[in-house]
Amino acid sequence: MERYNSLSSYLKNRFGEKILKVSIDGGFTCPNRLNGNRGCIFCGEDGAGEFSGSRKLSITEQIDSQIKFLEHKSKSSKYMAYFQSFTNTFASPETLKSKYYEALNHPNILGISVATRPDCIDDNVLEILEEISKSHELWVELGFQSSKQSTVKLINRGYENHVFQRAVMSLHKKGIKTVAHIIFGLPNESHENWMDTVRFVNSLPVWGIKFHSLYIYKDSLIYDYYLNNRFKILQRDEYIDGVCDAIAILSKDIVIHRLTGDPDKKKLFLPKWPVDKIRVIGTINKKLKERNIFQGAKP
Numbered sequence: 001m002e003r004y005n006s007l008s009s010y011l012k013n014r015f016g017e018k019i020l021k022v023s024i025d026g027g028f029t030c031p032n033r034l035n036g037n038r039g040c041i042f043c044g045e046d047g048a049g050e051f052s053g054s055r056k057l058s059i060t061e062q063i064d065s066q067i068k069f070l071e072h073k074s075k076s077s078k079y080m081a082y083f084q085s086f087t088n089t090f091a092s093p094e095t096l097k098s099k100y101y102e103a104l105n106h107p108n109i110l111g112i113s114v115a116t117r118p119d120c121i122d123d124n125v126l127e128i129l130e131e132i133s134k135s136h137e138l139w140v141e142l143g144f145q146s147s148k149q150s151t152v153k154l155i156n157r158g159y160e161n162h163v164f165q166r167a168v169m170s171l172h173k174k175g176i177k178t179v180a181h182i183i184f185g186l187p188n189e190s191h192e193n194w195m196d197t198v199r200f201v202n203s204l205p206v207w208g209i210k211f212h213s214l215y216i217y218k219d220s221l222i223y224d225y226y227l228n229n230r231f232k233i234l235q236r237d238e239y240i241d242g243v244c245d246a247i248a249i250l251s252k253d254i255v256i257h258r259l260t261g262d263p264d265k266k267k268l269f270l271p272k273w274p275v276d277k278i279r280v281i282g283t284i285n286k287k288l289k290e291r292n293i294f295q296g297a298k299p
């Protein structure tokens with residue numbers, strides 16, 4: 001019995017088989033990291049694309065090499081191409097089309113997932129995405145992280161909550177699925193602040209969600225911030241309780257793409273526990289059972 005609406009179940013129901021993701025570096029940049037701005041304070045040098053392919057390779061080459069690597073792990077033959085690194089709608093319409101369709105024309109790719117910022121969804125982008133969504137599976141992943149005003153400033157997210165609201169509504173009107181990324185454990189945030197962020201997501205026609213814990217990478221601004229401010233580091237049990245409580249209030253129809261993140265061990269300073277992702281997920285599932293929690297049971 002599934003206690004939450006998981007991405008793997010959605011994909012199985014929709015496509016009748018297991019579908020994996022291959023992560024692409026499409027060679028984009030990020031407007032929050034230009035003109036002397038150093039971006040969101042938790043973001044590493046690779047623009048949140050830890051495990052994506054190399055931008056020195058073409059998109060087709062990245063897909064081929066990742067499929068080769070994953071073939072040993074799974075019998076799956078169909079994949080979603082995840083444009084993960086930096087802001088994947090921040091380029092001219094011609095460039096966007098050429099990159100997206102290079103992925104979509106690969107014989108093993110059935111759709112794309114595009115990670116971006118809500119302030120980088122203009123009419124041209126909407127038009128391209130709408131066209132793709134009519135023929136392929138398409139998700140637009142938006143980094144939201146938190147709804148708390150002081151946190152938004154502190155992490156240098158670079159846009160206000162209403163910009164996220166507007167982007168979700170515009171995408172929804174075009175029939176495009178959105179996935180909200182949120183982070184638990186940001187400096188000076190309480191458990192109640194995390195639940196407020198989940199309620200904010202619930203208030204919008206968001207299709208999916210990814211839960212992450214904060215990690216401090218040595219190549220991110222938050223590393224220096226931590227050394228100077230020594231804020232409280234999130235503990236594994238606190239995170240697990242937070243995710244269980246979030247699932248209890250999360251709208252029933254939102255698809256959960258991630259219960260925890262997947263940090264790069266080599267860059268990680270603190271905390272260390274997210275590296276053992278299997279253990280975190282296993283404990284969340286165990287706790288959900290113990291506490292008899294079902295998604296959306298306590299709205």
Ligand code: SF4
Binds near residue numbers: 038039047
């Ligand atoms: S918007 Fe994304 S790529 Fe840009 S700084 Fe923030 S996390 Fe990094």
